[in-house]
Amino acid sequence: MTRTSLKDWNCSLARSLDIIGDKWAMLIVRNAFFGTTTFSGFQAELGIAKNILTNRLKHLTENGILRRLEKDGCYPRYKLTPAGWELSTVFIALLQWGDKHVPPPGGPPLQIVDRETLQPIRALALQSGDGKPLSTKEVRFAKTPADFEKR
Amino acid sequence: MTRTSLKDWNCSLARSLDIIGDKWAMLIVRNAFFGTTTFSGFQAELGIAKNILTNRLKHLTENGILRRLEKDGCYPRYKLTPAGWELSTVFIALLQWGDKHVPPPGGPPLQIVDRETLQPIRALALQSGDGKPLSTKEVRFAKTPADFEKR
DNA sequence: CAGTATCCTCGCAGATACTG
């Protein structure tokens, strides 16, 4: 009678979906990937309710996607773990799929380009260390970040 | 006050998540990819409630992921559209991520191998035509299909 | 077999006020 949990399924996809299978989780990871680190940052960019955001951040932290870093006298920062970084392969695939098959209401889709070459990125191979931002493989948006996520 | 819909966001990822961002949708696509075509097939394999399954199948059909084929005097069959096939890049990425980062409760994870070479598949490039199953690139499970998804 | 029709429940999510 309770909702089925996928945690214990003998299937990696199912278990993965149990962690990042809801829309907010994936969007949070995406924004973390593109540089957001603070509570209010996620909150403003996504327009998500605070308690829900708390929930998701906690859930992602407990499942090893995010790491919560507290420096004394400073705001806590959320950064992707290596496992979190590797999720980029997933949402980039989804993003590109969406670019192709779910056209935006108006205007052309935003593009992800390499920060240096400005060439469109088709797939990412990430091998980051311990949550540090990537150097050359780092990506940005062709449009300004502000354009990107207007809620 | 209503739940936020991602349909109209200016972001391909968000719009994609609105379509296949819930766990059942992705699992249905996965099973469709691996050969399931009938209502009862999905129902038995996933253990999903019938009305929910009806919902999801309708939703996926309306959004161009599945195609519902009716032959007179025969059961309806659900087959992936080309767009649906291309989703495999997404869930394979997720599946492999899960293999690495969300270890199963007991025993080694199942593996996806090439049907002919039996080599593990790391990434798929699909270029299927009109919903037809793929030929050489088709994949199967190293274990029997029956092992695969025991609900 | 492939759904439709109901009913019911509880989880997710939104809004808001409040705290260190």
Place this chain on the structure above:
DNA sequence: CAGTATCTGCGAGGATACTG
């Protein structure tokens, strides 16, 4: 700023009975 606490409610999702 970064949450916590509380209230509220829609609606996803489950169970079951029924139909062509």
